[in-house]
Amino acid sequence: xxxxxxxxxxxxxxxxxxxxxxxxxxxxxxxxxxxxxxxxxxxxxxxxxxxxxxxxxxxxxxxxxxxxxxxxxxxxxxxxxxxxxxxxxxxxxxxxxxxxxxxxxxxxxxxxxxxxxxxxxxxxxxxxxxxxxxxxxxxxxxxxxxxxxxxxxxxxxxxxxxxxxxxxxxxxxxxxxxxxxxxxxxxxxxxxxxxxxxxxxxxxxxxxxxxxxxxxxxxxxxxxxxxxxxxxxxx
Amino acid sequence: xxxxxxxxxxxxxxxxxxxxxxxxxxxxxxxxxxxxxxxxxxxxxxxxxxxxxxxxxxxxxxxxxxxxxxxxxxxxxxxxxxxxxxxxxxxxxxxxxxxxxxxxxxxxxxxxxxxxxxxxxxxxxxxxxxxxxxxxxxxxxxxxxxxxxxxxxxxxxxxxxxxxxxxxxxxxxxxxxxxxxxxxxxxxxxxxxxxxxxxxxxxxxxxxxxxxxxxxxxxxxxxxxxxxxxxxxxx
DNA sequence: CAATCATCGTGAACAGTGTTCACCTTCGCA
DNA sequence: TGCGAAGGTGAACACTGTTCACGATGATTG
Numbered sequence: 001x002x003x004x005x006x007x008x009x010x011x012x013x014x015x016x017x018x019x020x021x022x023x024x025x026x027x028x029x030x031x032x033x034x035x036x037x038x039x040x041x042x043x044x045x046x047x048x049x050x051x052x053x054x055x056x057x058x059x060x061x062x063x064x065x066x067x068x069x070x071x072x073x074x075x076x077x078x079x080x081x082x083x084x085x086x087x088x089x090x091x092x093x094x095x096x097x098x099x100x101x102x103x104x105x106x107x108x109x110x111x112x113x114x115x116x117x118x119x120x121x122x123x124x125x126x127x128x129x130x131x132x133x134x135x136x137x138x139x140x141x142x143x144x145x146x147x148x149x150x151x152x153x154x155x156x157x158x159x160x161x162x163x164x165x166x167x168x169x170x171x172x173x174x175x176x177x178x179x180x181x182x183x184x185x186x187x188x189x190x191x192x193x194x195x196x197x198x199x200x201x202x203x204x205x206x207x208x209x210x211x212x213x214x215x216x217x218x219x220x221x222x223x224x225x226x227x228x229x230x231x232x233x234x235x
Numbered sequence: 236x237x238x239x240x241x242x243x244x245x246x247x248x249x250x251x252x253x254x255x256x257x258x259x260x261x262x263x264x265x266x267x268x269x270x271x272x273x274x275x276x277x278x279x280x281x282x283x284x285x286x287x288x289x290x291x292x293x294x295x296x297x298x299x300x301x302x303x304x305x306x307x308x309x310x311x312x313x314x315x316x317x318x319x320x321x322x323x324x325x326x327x328x329x330x331x332x333x334x335x336x337x338x339x340x341x342x343x344x345x346x347x348x349x350x351x352x353x354x355x356x357x358x359x360x361x362x363x364x365x366x367x368x369x370x371x372x373x374x375x376x377x378x379x380x381x382x383x384x385x386x387x388x389x390x391x392x393x394x395x396x397x398x399x400x401x402x403x404x405x406x407x408x409x410x411x412x413x414x415x416x417x418x419x420x421x422x423x424x425x426x427x428x429x430x431x432x433x434x435x436x437x438x439x440x441x442x443x444x445x446x447x448x449x450x451x452x453x454x455x456x457x458x459x460x461x462x463x464x465x466x467x468x469x470x
Numbered sequence: 471c472a473a474t475c476a477t478c479g480t481g482a483a484c485a486g487t488g489t490t491c492a493c494c495t496t497c498g499c500a
Numbered sequence: 501t502g503c504g505a506a507g508g509t510g511a512a513c514a515c516t517g518t519t520c521a522c523g524a525t526g527a528t529t530g
Contacts, residue, residue: 032353033353112353113353114353116443116445117352117353117443118268118347118348118349118352118353118443134448137448138448141448162455162459163459164455168455171451172450172451172452172455173449173450174450174451175447175448175449175450175451176448176449176450179448189449190456193446193449193450193456194456194459194460197433197436197437197440197446197456197460198432198433198436198460199436200436200439200440200445201432201433201434201435201436201437201439202432202436204435204436204439205432205435208351208352208353210351210435211428211432212410213369213372213373213376213410213411213414214408214410214411214424214428215407215408215409215410215411215428216406216407216409216410217407220397220399220403220407221425221428221429221432224397224398224429225429225432225433
């Protein structure tokens with residue numbers, strides 16, 4: 001609960017949890033999402049399979065924890081890319097962050113598949129309103145919102161809004177507004193989601209190899225779509 | 236090999252193959268991609284598991300055949316949507332085809348996950364140059380190319396090309412050119428792939444539930460991106 | 471200090487899974 | 501009438517996730 005009393009036992013427990021998730025991730029990168037097996041993890045850590053149930057309610061809960069960690073990893077990588085260009089214009093910083101998203105995804109295809117691919121069990125994972133995965137996703141998005149906020153403080157948005165009445169937009173983006181509040185004007189939210197789906201589409205198809213029938217190198221397409229999307233946010 | 240002599244035995248065999256794939260698809264829609272199990276299929280068809288090896292080399296080969304069929308189904312649905320608007324302008328017909336793609340995907344989330352989600356075994360499926368799956372994918376793409384061809388016959392492309400030298404573009408789209416030839420000017424290919432990744436991104440995120448944190452209804456975003464993408468091809 | 475109780479780990483077991491093998495029946499063809 | 505190929509079976513192997521009764525260890529309290 002708190003970090004006040006790590007209490008030795010909790011320390012050992014945390015250590016084991018860490019090793020278990022580490023082993024799961026090793027199996028993930030070695031053989032893809034389906035290669036994550038409870039018994040293989042147990043072998044790696046030096047335990048028997050039932051022992052893992054003292055730490056995770058099920059295999060699904062374990063991989064959910066791994067996915068949560070991965071989102072944190074990705075967020076950290078993107079944030080590091082932002083820090084690395086701290087003196088750049090916020091909008092070009094966003095560009096570098098998105099590039100880092102692509103770079104990370106291509107370097108970690110198995111992790112990407114687990115995070116952004118099809119949620120295998122019930123096709124659509126039931127997302128509890130306050131589970132740690134949603135929090136990690138929110139923190140990931142927040143990284144972009146922070147930099148975007150810097151930009152719009154200096155250059156108030158004056159671009160074109162989508163052809164939708166404001167009330168409809170407010171209705172449409174209700175989930176976003178509930179989580180992140182009214183920091184940005186509604187058209188900015190629209191442009192951000194549009195940009196996110198575009199770039200996700202490219203990266204996902206590239207990682208999954210769904211573009212090899214068309215082109216040898218996806219980077220030019222990515223760069224063009226990136227500059228287009230950022231351009232829409234700028235003007 | 237040929238359809239000349241269905242030869243009774245081949246008829247029975249084809250019948251069994253059909254029933255097996257049908258059972259696999261039932262399991263798919265009922266419980267997602269992981270619910271497809273050799274023994275469950277065998278139970279459904281009224282056989283034992285080893286018997287299926289007379290028809291498919293492995294479970295992977297079986298689901299590959301199912302995926303191929305699904306691509307043909309999707310292609311047929313999109314083609315039907317095109318026929319349903321046969322008297323419309325080719326470019327608005329393309330719009331209806333893409334809408335049908337979204338509609339079909341939302342109505343068949345499990346199938347979509349199997350077709351467009353992460354290739355589970357090795358993260359990136361090894362695509363043989365001439366396997367039936369690639370053929371099905373090519374036929375799916377061909378459906379769009381046919382309609383686009385109708386348009387560009389009447390209205391030669393005069394839009395803006397991406398900022399790339401022609402030689403680089405020819406190099407970039409080598410896989411496409413090898414399969415589909417030089418039917419369209421290179422900028423059209425670029426715009427098509429860009430549009431495809433955009434719309435795939437939206438549909439995939441919607442089907443997988445990865446947009447619920449932001450918006451209640453994805454349709455406005457989809458329609459706006461669709462009209463934008465088609466607009467780029469028009470002018 | 472001693473008793474107690476939650477925590478941690480184990481081996482056995484159950485119900486599944488994909489795949490291989492030897493064996494047998496059945497069918498098509500010469 | 502034979503013969504060989506095709507189709508189907510049950511047993512077996514090596515896996516998988518999960519549950520359970522049991523024992524050992526640790527920390528906490530009387």
